[in-house]
Amino acid sequence: MPKTKPLSIGLIGAGRIGSFHGETVARRLVDADLVAIADPAPGAASKLAEKLDVDAVYTDIADFLAHPGLDGVIIATPARFHTNVLVQAAEAGKAIFCEKPMALTLEEADRAVAAARAAGVPLQVGFNRRWDQAFAEGRAAIDAGKIGTPQLIRSLTRDPGPFGADPDKIPLWTIFYETLIHDFDTLLWLNPGARPVEVYAAADALVRPDSRSKGFLDTAVVTIRFDNGSVAVAEANFSALYGYDIRGEVFGSGGMVTMGDVRRSSMTLFDAEGVSNDTWRRDTDHFIHGYTAQLASFVRTIRSGDISGSPSGADARNALAVALACIESVKTKTVVSIA
Numbered sequence: 540m541p542k543t544k545p546l547s548i549g550l551i552g553a554g555r556i557g558s559f560h561g562e563t564v565a566r567r568l569v570d571a572d573l574v575a576i577a578d579p580a581p582g583a584a585s586k587l588a589e590k591l592d593v594d595a596v597y598t599d600i601a602d603f604l605a606h607p608g609l610d611g612v613i614i615a616t617p618a619r620f621h622t623n624v625l626v627q628a629a630e631a632g633k634a635i636f637c638e639k640p641m642a643l644t645l646e647e648a649d650r651a652v653a654a655a656r657a658a659g660v661p662l663q664v665g666f667n668r669r670w671d672q673a674f675a676e677g678r679a680a681i682d683a684g685k686i687g688t689p690q691l692i693r694s695l696t697r698d699p700g701p702f703g704a705d706p707d708k709i710p711l712w713t714i715f716y717e718t719l720i721h722d723f724d725t726l727l728w729l730n731p732g733a734r735p736v737e738v739y740a741a742a743d744a745l746v747r748p749d750s751r752s753k754g755f756l757d758t759a760v761v762t763i764r765f766d767n768g769s770v771a772v773a774e775a776n777f778s779a780l781y782g783y784d785i786r787g788e789v790f791g792s793g794g795m796v797t798m799g800d801v802r803r804s805s806m807t808l809f810d811a812e813g814v815s816n817d818t819w820r821r822d823t824d825h826f827i828h829g830y831t832a833q834l835a836s837f838v839r840t841i842r843s844g845d846i847s848g849s850p851s852g853a854d855a856r857n858a859l860a861v862a863l864a865c866i867e868s869v870k871t872k873t874v875v876s877i878a
């Protein structure tokens with residue numbers, strides 16, 4: 540039987556996560572080839588292309604989209620460019636995987652979803668936690684009715700410290716748009732069928748109080764009320780000195796599921812100092828299997844046309860609506876309703 544030709548995938552944005560996704564396609568997926576890379580920064584695409592043996596590099600997105608035979612594209616540009624690039628890719632008829640956040644306003648989100656729908660192309664968004672084994676099994680337990688009706692839900696993101704980035708180079712509200720957006724998607728996904736109706740958010744610069752006056756925020760706690768009566772809490776901090784700590788929990792009428800572990804593995808060291816574990820230090824180590832599974836699923840979706848089971852543009856819009864309500868809540872110090 541003739542072997543099916545691997546799909547041709549292109550990468551837009553050869554920065555930190557784009558390089559990792561490019562490597563995943565080129566080295567870790569069997570049914571896809573990375574065939575073209577686009578990045579407007581001089582040399583960025585060619586540097587990655589050389590490492591991954593990719594022949595075609597572009598600095599212009601329109602030229603990239605005209606590359607012959609592209610089946611799908613991965614968008615990993617900074618967030619503010621996502622919608623425009625996504626719409627361009629949809630209009631070129633390409634299947635789309637877009638990093639989170641898909642958009643920064645609801646109008647942009649609607650435009651992105653409409654463009655993909657009009658073009659009839661699949662649109663998957665990079666909420667990779669759904670592909671992590673513990674989180675996937677947690678959701679399966681909820682679907683199987685094992686915890687009854689969800690009542691209290693938690694999700695937290697603590698980025699590994701020490702925090703070394705320059706706060707002046709981080710866009711305002713990043714903690715909601717780019718960090719907690721993962722938690723908002725997780726909370727909505729772990730509470731299937733429920734709709735978030737009300738948000739209260741408290742946020743501050745506790746890691747870098749010297750940047751507080753410029754509006755920088757590195758620590759936040761959010762409560763979300765859902766229309767099924769359940770209440771969720773999300774929290775984030777940019778500097779967990781002990782590692783990259785991602786956890787979730789759903790407590791319901793029949794029990795509880797917990798997900799996530801900052802320990803790298805079950806290897807535990809017992810020595811003269813006591814008992815210790817190594818911890819995750821990078822997202823790309825912690826979630827390598829989830830990141831790979833989400834792109835493997837994207838490739839399967841291109842083949843089958845079936846996007847169900849993957850985070851969609853509509854899911855990205857729902858998570859964004861929570862993020863926007865949080866921003867409003869911090870500004871006004873009030874509870875904010877989600878329309």
Ligand SMILES: NC(=O)c1ccc[n+]([C@@H]2O[C@H](COP(=O)([O-])OP(=O)(O)OC[C@H]3O[C@@H](n4cnc5c(N)ncnc54)[C@H](O)[C@@H]3O)[C@@H](O)[C@H]2O)c1
Pocket residue numbers: 551552553554555556557577578579580583600615616617618620624638639640665666667717822
């Ligand atoms: N899912 C995750 O766990 C995860 C992790 C990291 C980053 N991200 C998301 O991925 C996106 C990129 O983050 P990053 O850390 O890789 O950023 P980055 O700044 O390291 O890389 C962005 C790259 O995009 C390029 N670029 C800028 N404008 C472009 C355009 N119009 N077209 C093509 N390329 C363009 C830049 O030159 C740069 O090389 C962000 O939205 C971020 O939130 C997601």
